[in-house]
Amino acid sequence: MEKREPKDLTNYERRFEEDPSSFNDFQAMDYVRELKNQGRTDEAIEVGKTFLQVGEGLTGYINQYCYALYNKFINVDEEQMKAKEDLFFGIVEEIASLCKQEKYSPLEATINKAIKYVMNQTPVNYKKLSDLLDHLDVQTLSIDPFVNNAGKEYESKKEKWYRLKVRCAFELGDYKQCIEYANMAFTQPIKWHYNNLNWVKYYRASSLVKLERYEEAENEFLSLGNRIPNVDAFEVLFDLYMNTGKEKEAYTNLIYKFFTSGYDKKQLPLYEKILTMVKQKQNSEVTALANAFVFKLKEESQIDTTDNEIAEEYKDFDSSTLYDRLYNQLMEHLDVYIERFEGKVVYYNNDKQFGSIYQEDDDNLFFRQSDYIYDEVVEKRDVVEYSIMKTFDVKKQRPTTKAILLKTLYEDINY
DSSP: HHHHHHOOOHHHEEEHHHHHGGGGGHHHHHHHHHHHHHHHHHHHHHHHHHHHHHHHOOOHHHHHHHHHHHHIISSSOOOHHTTTHHHHHHHHHHHHHOOOTTTTTTTHHHHHHHHHHHHHHHOOOOOHHHHHHSSOOOOSSSOOOOEEEOEEEEEOOHHHHHHHHHHHHHHHHOHHHHHHHHHHHSOOOOOOOOTTHHHHHHHHHHHHTTOOHHHHHHHHHHHHHHHHTTTHHHHHHHHHHHHTTTTHHHHHHHHHHHHOOOOOOGGGOOOOOOOHHHHHOOOHHHHHHHHHHHHHHHHHHOOOOOTTTOGGGGOOOOOHHHHHHHHHHHHOOOGGGOOEEEEEEEEEETTTTEEEOOOSSSSSEEGGGGGSSSOOOOOOEEEEEEEEEEEEHHHTEEEEEEEEEEEEEOOOOTT
16 A cells, blocks of 8 residues: 655644634644644644634544644553552543544543553442543443454453442442442443452442341342452351341351361461350350361461460361361351251152252242261251251242252151
């Protein structure tokens, strides 16, 4: 393709010197655009500033002027942004005040650059981030995912806006607004990527807790399960139950977590919760055992234990042995800590190792063989003892319950 020769701007320059207000809309736009395209950025900016002052009724040059600002002050590396941060955000605000969100406008590119800069700072200034997002009209943002040259697909502009706006509202303590943004996001025809939708649900659910809408929050957290990176659904539900007077439900989740986690030195915070639980029930023998277990685990993990003491009878045991003893004590006396029920197994699939327990006034209760306290052979007609835990039915998309911590009592031969 033949290279385009730079336009001779002599006439524009002479005329600009004589009377900038004599330019019409096309001439003003053409002059600023040519200066910018020829790399004469500073001149393009100065001419644009002059038109702002004297060019009443001129609008066509504004995007070209703002693109010159973008090239000089915005499209730079983060070190340059940081060195002149006030100037950087001042230019962002100027572009946002002048430009519309339209084709050939630098507005979106400018805001995206500023958002990226703010997000890379520690800590993130969520008020500034929220204000930047407000410069964009979310309804006109594209819902088409971005696809790079390698064919990898990323979030759309609209998906990103809602993801960030929900987070900002939560971090700024505007919990009602957080829920409203999340609800609006759910109504959009967005193709969600990665864990974005789950994060939106998470911050919405966390806002429900802050607003004391506990039942809604519980259902949301149950549906999320453990699909949020670095967020343990057990911890969230445990705190939710403990803070709303549902101690039995909290301890049911706690003991089930203890049961499923097994012996793991990384689970010290879990074991400390177990210790707190048994202390509250004032069983001195189990408390001494749990205390010794936590002490030994800390000692073996080289965590300070100077403020703790253990009973003499446990000093020669390691944490693994004490875990086994504590496990047996808890499982033999579950009724002290959580609610226990009795029921009959009315169905069991040996191949898939799940079944159901009869409930007189409700649907049969689902269970898995892996949730038996001990490794038992499961048979139809078994009378079992169990606890009930809330969970979420993914297929039916609704909260439900299941039987956990099961043990066989006897076989009901008359069933």
